[in-house]
Amino acid sequence: MVPRAGHWGCLVLEVTAALIQLIPSGCCGSLITGGHEVTPHSRPYMVSVSFEGRHHCGGFLLHVHWVVSAAHCFNDRDPSTGLLVLGAHALLKPEPTRQVFSIAAVVRHPSYQPTTQANDICLLRLNGSAVLGPAVQVLGLPRRGARPPLAGRRCRVSGWGFVSDFEEPPPGLMEAEVQVLDLNVCNSSWQGQLSPATLCTRSGDHKWRGFCSADSGGPLVCGSRAHGLVSFSGLWCGDPKTPDVYTQVSAFVAWMWDVVWRSSFPGSSGCSVSNVTISAPYWGRDE
CATH class of the missing domain: 2.40.10.10 (Trypsin-like serine proteases)
Structure with missing residues (x-):
């Protein structure tokens, strides 16, 4: 398989002999698939x-x-x-x-x-x-190290991805409701190539629904917190054969x-992972 005509800029990674493709959603494709325009400024994050x-x-x-x-x-x-x-x-x-x-x-x-x-x-x-x-x-975060949302939970993903292969922009911020997919089931669709710190979604019905081009980096919001970060999907946006993959925020x-x-502290030595316990702000109960 190769990217569709005109999509020569996509990063395609060969991960199996079957040439399953992991395509970062910020490079090519269409829109928040199967979604709708949200009320203006209702997603202020x-x-x-x-x-x-x-x-x-x-x-x-x-x-x-x-x-x-x-x-x-x-x-x-x-x-x-x-x-x-x-x-x-x-x-x-x-x-x-x-x-x-x-x-x-x-x-x-x-x-x-x-x-x-x-x-x-x-x-x-x-x-x-x-x-x-x-x-x-x-936008609030889950607790440090919290378990990901359970399979079947309804969440929403938003973005300004293109609404056609001709790079037509959407009328406004778009959003789709998706369902969390068990990571083992998702990993089998991706031939076992997913890292543990990932999260997957599918439409939950027979429709193609999910994220696509230029939606990378947007949050998957479950309840009132960011539990996922848009990472990559298959060649065809919303295709249930290649579930959408997110970075697991927790x-x-x-x-x-x-x-x-x-x-925030002048003279601190860089921005790397620390071995000390960090007292991070936390808003309300975990979602």
Whole structure:
């Protein structure tokens, strides 16, 4: 199998003799498959990562200075040319709620593996401070090391992915409701190639539903917390034969807060995983 005509820019990784393809969803394809447009600014944590004036990946606001996104979004990209757009709904229309920042730093997880997309997560530092309000809010995390949502749980994934193969942008932020899939079942569809710190979803019915192009880095929200981070899918968006794969956020909560707190103290030695116990902020009960 090869990418469809016109999609020569996709990163395709041969993981089995059957040529199953792991395609980062920030590179090619269509839309939040089988989804709908959300009420404007009802997902105030969503962030658009853009390059050269075009939406490239998604993300979510973790802290007034930090955004969470997928590490693969910055493969072969110069972060200094990127912008972080907060408070948006329709990216091609002027909106008074919008806040735009440049990227002051990109901190990839130290164990990120581009060839397998394992540990596909990064933190992006804003070059200023987000102003929180009705259209811009942080999104809560699960407890550090919390178990992933049980199979069958309904969650939602959002993004500004294209709505056609001609790269037609969506009218606004799109969202789809999906169902968590047992990781062992999902891994069998991916020939056992998934890392343990992943999470999978499917439509839960006979329809094709899920994420697609330019949705990478966006959160999978279960209840009121980010439990997944869009990582990769198959060649055909929403195809149940290749379930959507996310980075499991709870496995990286300690690392994320470590980065945030180290950046708050001048003279701290870098942004790496610490061996000490981190007292991270936590909002309410676990979802």
